[in-house]
Amino acid sequence: MKNIVFMGTPSYASKILEEIYKAKFNILAIYTQPDKPVGRSQALTPPDVKKLAIDLGLNDIVYQPKSLKESGVKEHIKSLNPDIIIVAAYGQILPRDILDIAPCVNLHASILPAYRGASPIQSAILDKNNLSGVTAMAMNEGLDSGDILAFSILDITGMNSYELFDKLSIMAANLTIKVLNEYKNINPIKQFDALSSKCKKIKKDDGLINLDSDNVCEIGAKFLAYFGWPGIFSKDGIKILDMEISDLNGEVGKILGLSDDGFILGVNGGSILIKKIQATGKKPVDAKSYLNGKRLGLGDRVSL
Template identity: 30%
Template sequence: MRLIFMGTPEFAVPALDALVAAGHEVAAVYCQPPRPAGRGKALQPSPVQRRAEALGLDVRTPVTLRDAGEQARFAAVGADAAVVAAYGLILPGPILAAPRLGCFNIHASLLPRWRGAAPIQRAILAGDAVTGVTIMDMEAGLDTGPMRATVEIGIDRKTAGELTAELADKGAALMVTVLGDLAAYPPQLQPEEGVTYASKVDKAEARLDFAAGAEAAERQVRAFNPAPGAFFELGGERIRVLSAEVVHDLDANPAAEPGGKTGGPGFGRDDAGLVLDDRLLIGCGTDALRPTTVQRAGRGAMSADALLRGFPIPPGTRLS
C-alpha cells in the first residue's frame, strides 16, 4: 500500500520499521515538531523523525492539522491508508477522510479499557493483570472506533518502559498482519461495557503515596519508570525510586520497628512514610515498601544500600 505514517515517540518506531520492511510505500511521515530538551534546551527531533530521516523518508512536522492548507497537502499524498501510533495530535475530519481506506490506529490497551493518552501507566496503576494492543479504525471520538484485531500480554511486574517496548513490537507486527489482509479482519464495534479513560499523567502523581499501601506505591514506581519517576522528598531533596519490593510482614525483617497494629502484619497506619529499619524499609500503613534502586538529582541510578552509605536515612525518619 501507499501509506502515510503518523507517530512521534519511541513507541511508534517499531511500527514504522515494520511497515517499511513489509514492502509498503511510506510516502510521508508525520510527527510532532522538535521540542527543547537537555540542559541547553536545544530543539530535539522526536524518535520517529530521527528514524524516518535515517530511512530517507519525507518527514512533516506541522504544529496543527486544522489548517486547510495542511489538510490539502495531506490529501495530495494520495495515500491508500494512514497508520497512526501515538502521534499526539487530534486528527480532524478532513484528515480522517483523506486516505482511500481510512486511518488505522495502534492503541496500547485492550479497548474499550483505557481509551486516551496514558493507557500503559493507567493499567499498571490500576493493578491490571493483563493489557495489550488494539488495531482500530479511527473516527472523530477518542479511541472509540471499530476494532480490527487485538493481542494480549501479561503485565506481571513490568515497568512502563518495559511494557511500552513489548507493546510497541506486538503492535507493529499486528498492524502489518492486518494491513496484509484487511478483509480477514473486519471492523467490530467496541462493547459499551468496560469503558475506562486513561488521562494524561500529571507529574504530581509521581510523588509516592505511602498511605495508600505498599502495593499501590510499588505500582507507582513501575508506572512512572522511566518517566516522570516516582519519588519521595527528604531535606528538600527529591529521591527517585526506580525499583522497589513489597514487604508483607516483619518475619524476614527483624530490624524493622513496627508501629500500630491497624495495618498488615506488624505494620500500622501510623507507619505511613516512616522509615522502619536501617535498610530503607518504609511503612505504608498496609505492609511496607523497600526501595531497591534509587537516584538522587543529577546523579546516576544506584542501589538503596549505596545511597544510604553517603546519604543516611535512619529509622524513625518520616518521608514526605
C-alpha cells in the first residue's frame, strides 16, 4: 500500500496528509474541494489541504473538481493505478465507479457505528459523551457503514470542538499510517447497524440559545460543540464567546455574581459565568467591559 490517492479538505484532513507525506508514501494525487470566497471581502481562499500541499511542494498534483462525477475524474484516478485511496472529511460522497478503482479507506471522527454523517465531533459533545475517537473504515456506498479496519478512543470530557478536532486529527493521522503499514493483515469487522446513529450537517441557526427554555447543561454543551462556528448567540444576535457553567442559582436573566473573569448570569436550571461577549455589529469585549458599557451591576437584568 505505497501508492496513494488522498481526498480531504479541512484541517482534520491536512494533518493526515502531512503524516502520510512524512512517512514517505508515494502520493499520486490530492483531491480537495474548490477554493471558496471567505469573509466580508469574499476573498477566494483554498482549503487547508490545498494550503498544506502548496507548502509541501505538491501543488502540481492537487485537483479540485466540483463533483467526482465530472467527466474525466474517474479516468484520471484509474490511470494513476493507486494501491489505496485515503479519504478524510472530503465533503463529497464517492461514487461507485471510484470505489471500485482501489480499496477506499475513510478516517471518520467517531467510534462507528455511532454518529455516521457530517458532524460526528460536534454531536458527541452535544450528547455529553465522555468518549469519542476515530474509526478507519473500508468504504462502501452506504453512509459511513463500511467494515471497521481499526479505531482509537479518546476521553473528550470538557473539550470544545476546536480542541477535539485537533486531537482527533492527530489520532487519525497515526491510525492512517498504522492501517497503511498493516493493511494486508487486517481482519475487517462488520458494523452492527442496529446500534448506528446519524448526525446532520450543522447550520448557523443551530447556535441559537434561549435562556428561558434551554437548560444550563444544554447551553454548556452547545458552547463547547459550536465553539468558533457557528458559536452560540441570542435571538438578538448577541454572541457569548467565552463562558463556563457556574454553581450559583437564581433568577433567569439576572446578574448573580461578579468576578475578575466576568459576570454570573442566571439561566434555566442554574447559571453561567460569561467571560467574553459580542453585541451585534460590535467588536468582542470582555464581560466586565460589556457591563460597564451598559451600566449594569449585581442584581440587574441582562437582556440577551
